[in-house]
Amino acid sequence: MGGRPVRSVLDELGxxxxxxxxxxxxxxxxxxxxxxxADEIEVRPVISGGxx
Amino acid sequence: xxxxxCRGSAVxxxxxxxxAYCKGCFVHVFREQVKRAIKQHDMVRIDDRILVAVSGGKDxxxxxxxxxxxxxxxxxxxxxxxxxxxxxxxxxxxxxxAAGRGAELIVIDLExxxxxDIPTAGRKGSRSTCAVCGLSKxxxxxxAALEGGFDVIATGHNLDDEAATLLGNTLRWQTGYMAxxxxxxxxxxxxxxxxxxxxxxxxxxxxxxxxxRGIDYVVEECPLVAGNTQLRYKDAMNAIEARSPGTKxxxxxxxxxxxxxxxxxxxxxxxxxxxxxxxxxxxxxCAFCRARAxxxxxxxxxxxxxxxxxxxxxxxxxxxxxxxxxx
Numbered sequence: 001m002g003g004r005p006v007r008s009v010l011d012e013l014g015x016x017x018x019x020x021x022x023x024x025x026x027x028x029x030x031x032x033x034x035x036x037x038a039d040e041i042e043v044r045p046v047i048s049g050g051x052x
Numbered sequence: 053x054x055x056x057x058c059r060g061s062a063v064x065x066x067x068x069x070x071x072a073y074c075k076g077c078f079v080h081v082f083r084e085q086v087k088r089a090i091k092q093h094d095m096v097r098i099d100d101r102i103l104v105a106v107s108g109g110k111d112x113x114x115x116x117x118x119x120x121x122x123x124x125x126x127x128x129x130x131x132x133x134x135x136x137x138x139x140x141x142x143x144x145x146x147x148x149x150a151a152g153r154g155a156e157l158i159v160i161d162l163e164x165x166x167x168x169d170i171p172t173a174g175r176k177g178s179r180s181t182c183a184v185c186g187l188s189k190x191x192x193x194x195x196a197a198l199e200g201g202f203d204v205i206a207t208g209h210n211l212d213d214e215a216a217t218l219l220g221n222t223l224r225w226q227t228g229y230m231a232x233x234x235x236x237x238x239x240x241x242x243x244x245x246x247x248x249x250x251x252x253x254x255x256x257x258x259x260x261x262x263x264x265r266g267i268d269y270v271v272e273e274c275p276l277v278a279g280n281t282q283l284r285y286k287d288a289m290n291a292i293e294a295r296s297p298g299t300k301x302x303x304x305x306x307x308x309x310x311x312x313x314x315x316x317x318x319x320x321x322x323x324x325x326x327x328x329x330x331x332x333x334x335x336x337x338c339a340f341c342r343a344r345a346x347x348x349x350x351x352x353x354x355x356x357x358x359x360x361x362x363x364x365x366x367x368x369x370x371x372x373x374x375x376x377x378x379x
Contacts, residue, residue: 016294018067018256021263028063028260030072032053044271046259047212047286048109 003034010043019047057081064260068298075264082261085252086118093236095247096204102126103202103244105193106149106157108142108270110262111208113149115250117265119206120153126206131192132161133185134169135276142270149267158200160192168347174276177346181276184343191340195331197244204239209248212255215300216285218307231315234308241323242332254300328352 006022006029017031023042024035035041053062055074062072073081089095096102102119106112106128119126130146133139143159150157163169170188174181197205214233221229239245250258262269277283292299325331326338333339337352345352 016290017065018254018293018297019290021256021259023263028075028263030053030062030065032065044259044263045273046110046255047283047290048111048255048273048277 003036005031006033006035006041007031009035009041013043015043020045063264064257066254066257068254068293068301070297078260079264082253082257083118083122086115086249087122089235089249089252090247093234093247095236095249096124096206098124100125100203101201103158103193103197103200103205104128105189105205105207106130106146107208108144108146109208110259110267110269110271111210111213111250111255113146113208113267113269114258114262114265115206115208116149116155117153117262117267118249120155127156127158127200127202129158129160129193129196131189132159132163133188134161134163135171135274138270138272138275141272145268145270158196160196162188162192166192166344168344171276173343173347177343179343180280182280182282185276187339187343191331191338194242194244195329198242202244204245204247206247206249208250208258210250210253210255210258211300211304212286212289213282214248214251215289215304216282218304219285219289220281227315228321231312234312242325242330243323252301252305 007017010017010020010022010031021042021044022029022033023044024033024039029035029041053065053072054060055062055077056071057077057080058074060074060077063075064078065072102124104112104116104119104126106116108130116126116128128146128150130143132143147157147159149155166188170181170185173179173184173188177184179187193205193207196202214235218230218233220226221233235248235251237243237246253261289300289303321334323332323334326333326336326341328337328341328345331338331340337345342352344350
């Protein structure tokens with residue numbers, strides 16, 4: 001199986017997978033999804049600091 | 053990764069449940085969790101009028117969406133905080149959401165309706181920006197719900213919010229706050245019932261739900277919140293959760309079941325009417341009126357010349373714009 005798993009990319013970026021959405025081509029992907037070189041992803045934080 | 057329910061291709065992983073779901077199944081499971089929370093804590097009845105506190109962020113818009121989808125009579129309340137472009141964008145997405153669903157939206161603006169904004173209050177008052185923002189929201193939401201005849205206020209607090217708040221309260225042993233930290237606080241003495249139907253769902257799940265439902269929400273964090281204590285507690289909880297998935301849920305849900313009853317017994321706070329506005333408070337003046345007086349330069353210490361003035365202030369109609377829907 002080619003490509004690199006999302007988990008590995010997040011590890012390299014020092015990001016906790018439970019604190020971000022990863023979006024590829026307008027779709028959510030999981031940590032196990034494999035990314036190809038040409039793929040562009042958005043890593044969107046989910047943490048908010050407000051209390052309501 | 054396969055969906056636990058239908059074996060299709062998963063798009064969301066929920067590690068604390070060791071589960072993953074496709075889009076359709078995730079939306080279903082998310083709504084089931086909200087239904088379970090509502091039933092477990094008797095949060096709302098189908099004929100209740102619900103006022104949803106909406107900030108334009110993922111949690112409150114996801115909550116509003118679920119309540120509307122489940123058939124509840126849920127109006128939104130947006131409070132303009134005066135935080136520059138951030139507030140502008142938050143108001144826009146909230147109005148667009150309401151318009152798209154034909155839902156009623158009440159808009160209140162702190163500067164227009166109360167004479168101050170949050171950045172000014174943070175600079176001039178003695179409380180932190182986040183503290184004065186939080187107390188202003190609680191005050192305005194309660195007052196608007198009372199004046200609008202709503203049965204219950206619903207907020208978008210999620211599991212991460214609640215776990216971080218409980219951690220903070222525990223670290224300082226704020227037993228009164230701990231006693232009152234509940235997914236459903238009954239109404240009493242001028243306080244409208246408050247519920248948090250998302251308390252069983254993590255921040256990742258509310259964000260995924262909002263995304264999968266195509267909800268346009270404000271992703272950017274409030275520019276004034278950087279480094280606040282709530283974020284530090286979330287970081288700490290996330291560090292533990294990363295190594296031990298499920299810890300947050302055990303901490304908060306376990307507290308509700310086994311810890312909170314011990315603190316509730318010790319909570320004997322008595323509420324009376326604020327002499328300035330009539331809203332419930334444990335002191336002579338409520339925290340909102342004290343904070344506002346500091347910012348706008350009003351003296352609260354002097355006795356009111358006439359109690360009628362206080363009741364007039366309490367009875368004054370709250371300015372509000374109504375967008376869409378039926379009033």
